[in-house]
Amino acid sequence: MTIRRVLDGVEAYLRHEMDDGRVLADVSPAVVRALAAPLPPRREKRKPAPVPVLTPTVDTVSPTVDPAVAGKDPVKVLADIAGRVAECRRCVLCKQRNRTVPGQGNPHPELMFVGEGPGADEDRQGLAFVGRAGQLLTRMITAMGFTRDEVFIGNVVKCRPPDNRTPLPDEMEACLPFLREQIAVLKPRVIVALGATAVLGLTQAKGICKLRGNWMLFDGIDLMPTFHPAYLLRNPPAKREAWEDLKAVLVRLGRPVPPVGSGKSGQSSSG
Ligand code: SF4
DSSP states (O other), X not given: OOHHHHHHHXXXXXXXXXXXXXXXXXOOHHHHHHHHSOOOOOOOOOOOOOOOOOOTTTOOOOOOOOGGGXXXXXXXXXXXXXHHHHHOOSSGGGTTOSSOOOOEEOSSOSEEEEESOOOHHHHHHTOSSOSHHHHHHHHHHHHTTOOGGGSEEEESOSSOOGGGOOOOHHHHHHHXXXXXXXXXXXXXXEEEEESHHHHHHHHOOOOHHHHTTSOEEETTEEEEEEOOHHHHXXXXXXXXXXXXXXXXXXXXXXXXXXXXXXXXXXXXXXX
16 A cells, blocks of 8 residues: 555544544554654655656557537547547556546536546446446445436546556656546536545645545536545545535535435445
């Protein structure tokens, strides 16, 4: 697990405890000793390993945003984007993918969900959010009063990062034009950015724990950052905060907010 994910988890847990009025944290003697010990001297930062550059001969597909996308049939534009994604070799993630995962859903959505990138199940099926995290996302969508077919679901990168690692900045940069083009043609009223990577990719802002629940903008579209379903599976108490974020989305859309309890039932399972 990355240090970033551990940090996010610890911060979310401690915030939850403080919100519940607790001032003392129950930590093991080993943690107390570690906190009391002086920090080791910083290691000199190593230069990041160079990312292999693919030759121009394989980079036959440009993800450049088509300025004429507005006014075009979204179904055709989405199919065209999916076709270019399937051929894309702009970053190293093309090397180990089985299927590209362009995203799927309603071509005229009120609501769009954007995650980080495909996992193993998505890579096998070519569909976004179909694994365990996807099942939880489905329950979240249902709890909001939508079906999956009524929303659009996509990711910042369209190919699976090896071992489900976080996409690297140059991979996100290479892939984001596809997502921007999708958003331009979909024109959702609200984008829900799922997790730190989606928020970073769309807004350049860091720190999901402090950003979540606060409205942001992407190209003039309201954007709500919230926790990624995979994080919620590991940290069930954070579902309460995620549900608050989704309720704010419903209010922004002018849709009914389900009564207390029904939202929880939509998110209660961690399967
Ligand atoms: S992740 Fe995106 S940019 Fe990289 S190869 Fe796949 S489609 Fe192309």
